[in-house]
Amino acid sequence: MALLEVNDIHSYYGNIHALKGVALTVEEGEIVTLIGGNGAGKTTTLRTISGLIRPRQGNVKFQGEDIIKYAPHALVPKGVSMVPEGRGVFAKLTVEENLEMGAFHRNDRAGIKEDIEKSYEMFPRLGERKTQLAGTMSGGEQQMLAVTRALMSKPKLLLMDEPSMGLAPVLVDLIFDAIIEINKQGMTILLVEQNAHMALQVANRGYVLQTGEIVLSDDAKVLQNDPTVQKAYLGID
Amino acid sequence: MKRKRFNYIDMVLVGLRFAIIGVVLWGIAGKFIFGIGVDYTAADWITFFVSGLSQGSLYALIALGYTMVYGVLFMINFAHGEFFMAGSMSAAVLVALPLDNAGYLQAYPIISLCAIFLSSMAVSVSVAIMTERVAYRPLRGAPRLVPLITAIGASFFWQYFFRGLFGSSLVPFPKFEIFDGKVGLFGLEFQKIDIMVIVTSIIVMVALQLFVQRTRTGRAIRAVAENKDAATLMGIDVNRTITTTFAIGASMAGVAGVLYAMVFRQMNFIMGFIPGVKAFTAAVLGGIGSIPGAALGGLFLGVIEAIGPPLFLEGLGIPGAHQLKDVIAFTMLVLVLIFRPQGIIGEKLAEKKA
Numbered sequence: 001m002a003l004l005e006v007n008d009i010h011s012y013y014g015n016i017h018a019l020k021g022v023a024l025t026v027e028e029g030e031i032v033t034l035i036g037g038n039g040a041g042k043t044t045t046l047r048t049i050s051g052l053i054r055p056r057q058g059n060v061k062f063q064g065e066d067i068i069k070y071a072p073h074a075l076v077p078k079g080v081s082m083v084p085e086g087r088g089v090f091a092k093l094t095v096e097e098n099l100e101m102g103a104f105h106r107n108d109r110a111g112i113k114e115d116i117e118k119s120y121e122m123f124p125r126l127g128e129r130k131t132q133l134a135g136t137m138s139g140g141e142q143q144m145l146a147v148t149r150a151l152m153s154k155p156k157l158l159l160m161d162e163p164s165m166g167l168a169p170v171l172v173d174l175i176f177d178a179i180i181e182i183n184k185q186g187m188t189i190l191l192v193e194q195n196a197h198m199a200l201q202v203a204n205r206g207y208v209l210q211t212g213e214i215v216l217s218d219d220a221k222v223l224q225n226d227p228t229v230q231k232a233y234l235g236i237d
Numbered sequence: 238m239k240r241k242r243f244n245y246i247d248m249v250l251v252g253l254r255f256a257i258i259g260v261v262l263w264g265i266a267g268k269f270i271f272g273i274g275v276d277y278t279a280a281d282w283i284t285f286f287v288s289g290l291s292q293g294s295l296y297a298l299i300a301l302g303y304t305m306v307y308g309v310l311f312m313i314n315f316a317h318g319e320f321f322m323a324g325s326m327s328a329a330v331l332v333a334l335p336l337d338n339a340g341y342l343q344a345y346p347i348i349s350l351c352a353i354f355l356s357s358m359a360v361s362v363s364v365a366i367m368t369e370r371v372a373y374r375p376l377r378g379a380p381r382l383v384p385l386i387t388a389i390g391a392s393f394f395w396q397y398f399f400r401g402l403f404g405s406s407l408v409p410f411p412k413f414e415i416f417d418g419k420v421g422l423f424g425l426e427f428q429k430i431d432i433m434v435i436v437t438s439i440i441v442m443v444a445l446q447l448f449v450q451r452t453r454t455g456r457a458i459r460a461v462a463e464n465k466d467a468a469t470l471m472g473i474d475v476n477r478t479i480t481t482t483f484a485i486g487a488s489m490a491g492v493a494g495v496l497y498a499m500v501f502r503q504m505n506f507i508m509g510f511i512p513g514v515k516a517f518t519a520a521v522l523g524g525i526g527s528i529p530g531a532a533l534g535g536l537f538l539g540v541i542e543a544i545g546p547p548l549f550l551e552g553l554g555i556p557g558a559h560q561l562k563d564v565i566a567f568t569m570l571v572l573v574l575i576f577r578p579q580g581i582i583g584e585k586l587a588e589k590k591a
Contacts, residue, residue: 052466076472088467090460101460104453105472153472 001064003028003188004049004157009058011041011048018044019055020212026157026190031183033191033199033220035233036209042192043085045209046159049190050082051075062157077105079156083163087146091135095126098134098145102152112152119148122178140171147178157188164195176202196233200224208233250575257572264549273552280425285543291431291500293539294438298493299516300523300531301445302486308462308526309482311381315388316368318513319395320487324361325494326504329410330403332356333498337411346415350495358491364395365487369480400506407505410498434496441492442532445485449528458482462526511563518570524580533581542566 004026011019019041026032036042047053049060051072059066067075081102090098099119103112120127123144129137134145143163150158163179164172176198183189183202193199200206200220208216208229216229223229230236267273277285299321306314333353336342342349372391376384416433419426449455460468461478469475497512498504515538523534542562550558550565573580 050470052469071474072469073472073474076470082470084467084470088464088470090463090467092463093456093459097456101456101468101471101473104457149471 002026002061003063004190005061006045006049007059007061009045009048009055009060011044011053011055013044018212019048021058022209022212022214023058024207024214024217026188028156028188029183029186030205031179031189031191031203033193033196033203033206034209035193035196035199035206037194037233039211040209041212042194042209043161044212046082046161046190046192050080050159076153076155079154080159081150081153081155081157082159083146083150083161085161086165087139087142089134089142089145089149091133093134094131095134095137095145096130098149099126099152102149103154105153115152115154119151122148122181140167140174143167143171143175144178147175147182151182151187155187157190158182160189160191162192162194164193164198172198196229197235200234254576260553261549264552267552267554268548269552271552273554275547275551277547282544282547283425284427285547286540287427287431287435289540289543290536291428291434291539292543293519293536294435295493295497295500295512295535296516296519296538297532297535298438298441298489298496299512300519300535301442301528302490303517303520304523304525304528304531305458305482305486307520308528309458309479310373310384312373312384313388313517313525314373314483314486315385315513315517316372316391316395317486317490318509318516319392319399320361320365320368320509321490321494321497321512322504322506322509323364323395323399323494324357324359324487324491325498325508326399326403326408326506327360328353328357328491328495329408329498329504333411334409342411343414346413350413354492354495357495358488361487361491361494362484365483365490366480368395369483374476374479396506396509403506405506407503410502410504412502413499416499430500434500437492437496441489445489446528448485454478454481458485515566518566521570522573522580524582527580527582530580530582537581538566538569541569 002025006022006024008021008023009019010017010021022041022045024032024034034042034045044053048055051067051070054068060068062078062080067078067080070078090101093101096116099116100112103115106112120130125141126144126148129141134142137145147160147163160179163175167175172195179189179191180202191199191203200223203220206218206220206223207214208223216223216226218226224234299317302317302320303314306312306317333342336349336352368391372387373384376387416429418429420429420432422432449458457468457473457478458481460471460473461475465475468478497508516535519534519538520531521534522538523530523532542565545565546558546561550561555561
């Protein structure tokens with residue numbers, strides 16, 4: 001049984017039919033990436049999985065259970081955590097408070113403390129700035145915070161929405177190294193990216209989304225060498 | 238745009254600034270140089286100041302409810318003054334007067350006072366939660382004008398609901414012997430009730446600040462105020478947090494309701510209107526959405542209302558200047574909206590929009 005199973009979901013923004021029957025699976029321990037251009041429905045797919053958008057049709061199964069009926073906040077204790085698009089850190093809270101917010105549903109004070117220390121080990125920059133307001137940090141630092149904050153809820157599945165958006169290439173490398181490291185520690189990741197080049201390098205499998213439909217899906221290595229993918233998303237003629 | 242055109246509205250605004258400064262200076266000069274009106278001693282001025290602080294702490298307590306709800310929902314809850322009235326009236330009619338009639342109130346004033354506070358807060362909170370659940374929550378996604386109008390409707394609903402319950406005549410509030418009269422402090426005399434109001438308000442406001450900064454629920458409120466989607470993704474129940482915010486605001490209105498009753502000792506079903514509008518003014522004055530701003534705005538408004546009339550209205554030769562304190566309060570509101578819309582310590586509204 002796959003950890004996450006998305007079956008034929010149709011989501012709408014008002015009357016706009018944004019997802020037209022998207023189906024995908026994520027197995028435990030995998031990094032799966034969802035690539036596609038602007039407006040293809042990548043973010044909508046993630047928001048549907050995390051419960052922020054309710055699909056009109058189809059279902060989303062997490063560990064075999066249909067999770068569409070849950071409010072988004074109720075999914076966090078079940079083990080789904082999301083790094084939202086544009087990071088979504090709490091600008092007026094300190095770095096440490098942001099991390100504590102990530103552990104909102106947990107009650108084990110000692111465990112939370114330990115995980116905060118682990119976050120600082122993963123990104124020493126965050127440790128240096130733990131009492132600083134998150135809004136005063138650079139985009140890259142905020143992204144580090146958004147990633148570690150999402151891990152604070154001890155998820156089984158991490159959804160990431162464009163972690164490379166707006167970052168300098170050095171920082172993109174740093175974030176992707178972290179993604180690989182997190183995955184090595186056993187985290188399953190569903191990664192949405194416009195940076196198809198980087199995404200296909202770290203992922204096991206990939207899906208290509210176009211105007212609300214999955215048009216291609218295969219191993220990441222195969223997609224990297226696929227001529228249409230190369231042309232459309234990797235900038236190779 | 239290369240150069241800002243100087244148009245006639247700018248000229249009117251500059252003129253307005255000078256006119257206001259001129260009037261205030263003229264009034265102060267009239268008072269102190271030409272000696273128009275009553276000649277007050279330094280002790281009188283301190284008395285004005287302290288009674289202003291006492292009145293201002295009531296505004297501050299009510300203003301906190303406006304500002305916290307605005308913080309999480311970007312909505313002005315115009316029914317907030319009614320939460321204040323509901324707690325105050327109910328505590329008076331259902332608890333304070335029966336206790337007084339039984340003689341218990343004078344025999345055990347502190348216990349009675351606790352009971353009055355708790356009942357007032359309980360009623361205010363219940364009314365707030367019902368209003369939020371029935372009138373505001375279904376309109377969460379609606380344009381911002383819609384809940385505003387609903388709030389005005391809710392306000393009228395509660396006014397006439399409580400008129401139906403307790404009648405339209407003035408309800409008296411019993412006198413507490415222990416808070417009656419004056420007390421000497423630093424060689425000056427103050428009304429005991431003013432000191433009591435100020436001290437209680439400070440305790441409540443400090444407690445609120447600690448709650449919002451230090452507790453889990455407080456953090457949830459701040460997170461929801463900043464970014465609802467991100468807060469949801471942290472596992473925070475946004476709707477429950479919004480209800481909690483209403484409840485906390487209303488419980489402070491409940492405290493203010495009892496303090497108001499103890500100071501003025503007369504209430505009726507429309508008692509919430511003027512304090513509600515004044516507290517809204519205070520919240521805007523301090524910077525709406527900011528908790529310290531509301532506290533500061535309330536105190537500032539109370540003090541300027543108390544000191545303003547003798548300081549610069551009497552000197553203009555206006556008879557019965559102290560009756561014009563509402564004019565000062567609402568002139569302040571208009572001036573703040575024109576010249577500093579973000580309030581004393583508020584942030585710019587444009588930044589808050591995102």
